[in-house]
């Protein structure tokens with residue numbers, strides 16, 4: 527089956543009363559027939575639900591669909607993309623460990639990496655796809671490599687196959703943030719990623735009606751007690767070591783669960799992920815091409831443009847489109863604000879992946895707390911506008927940008 531058919535039919539279970547959609551189990555706890563039954567669930571000896579902070583049938587339905595789409599063995603859905611990312615990394619790290627990360631990152635992830643320094647976890651930033659610099663960053667403390675499929679907002683495309691190869695040659699896993707690409711464009715696990723994180727607040731939900739995140743384990747990485755002592759006795763679960771420790775560990779104990787209602791909203795969004803991505807990527811391509819051809823004084827950054835630095839990697843990694851985000855440099859901060867304020871269709875807000883087109887001035891918002899070096903690495907400039915392209919009729923978007931740019 528192909529992507530859209532799978533979205534609608536794969537792994538769909540028979541629901542009560544013939545319902546065509548999983549019900550919302552808006553219940554905090556789940557009663558069992560006997561004390562023994564409840565004890566069995568707590569001891570992981572019996573299938574079943576006890577408390578929504580640990581697991582919930584509506585959330586499970588969402589997790590199972592994401593697992594299928596990403597091609598992993600299991601997923602854990604969290605209260606936000608940041609919760610999913612924190613869990614994905616902290617599940618295997620302890621004080622003294624180091625992360626090697628692409629420097630081209632979502633601002634929130636940079637902030638998180640700064641926060642966890644207080645717990646003795648250090649991040650070494652490297653230029654994305656700079657293999658010599660990446661090789662040189664490894665040492666005996668390195669425990670994980672991290673990058674985004676398409677860096678937000680730099681829009682550099684990561685050669686995941688190559689990065690996975692390097693990580694594995696040093697005996698560490700690769701964690702990929704696939705938010706900007708989604709499993710529609712890239713299945714990072716097929717390219718060698720071990721753990722995939724998606725902020726499902728964005729394209730997966732699609733309509734910006736709930737914050738959530740989800741992480742998926744490929745089950746491929748061979749965890750060892752020597753290198754990852756925090757996995758402890760979970761090592762005995764083999765390919766399920768990582769995900770078992772997650773669900774019984776930080777996910778449960780820090781309370782990062784998703785609400786069942788938000789899982790339900792995400793499942794509604796998921797049904798149209800393919801349709802939306804197809805349209806959004808097409809719109810982004812047409813808008814980028816038109817801007818690039820029409821305005822010599824505007825610099826357009828989009829991985830699908832022939833002049834993009836990342837076109838070649840994009841062509842090997844992204845099979846169905848080049849993503850739905852582009853950035854433009856308009857000459858000055860003043861003009862950036864003027865253009866944004868003159869636009870009538872896009873919302874001015876700091877989000878991506880909505881059905882509606884969104885614009886933001888990253889330097890004064892999402893990247894406000896970044897250092898000059900971090901801004902440079904993230905490709906953020908004072909005159910830069912990020913555009914998250916929606917599913918509108920592209921002629922209307924072009925007309926709106928024509929009026930705003932003058």
Ligand SMILES: *Cc1c(COP(=O)(O)O)cnc(C)c1O
Nearest residue numbers: 606607608632678705725727738
């Ligand atoms: C939005 C975003 C996140 C964080 O997700 P939240 O759901 O907002 O917590 C992480 N990574 C990327 C690339 C994002 O765009």
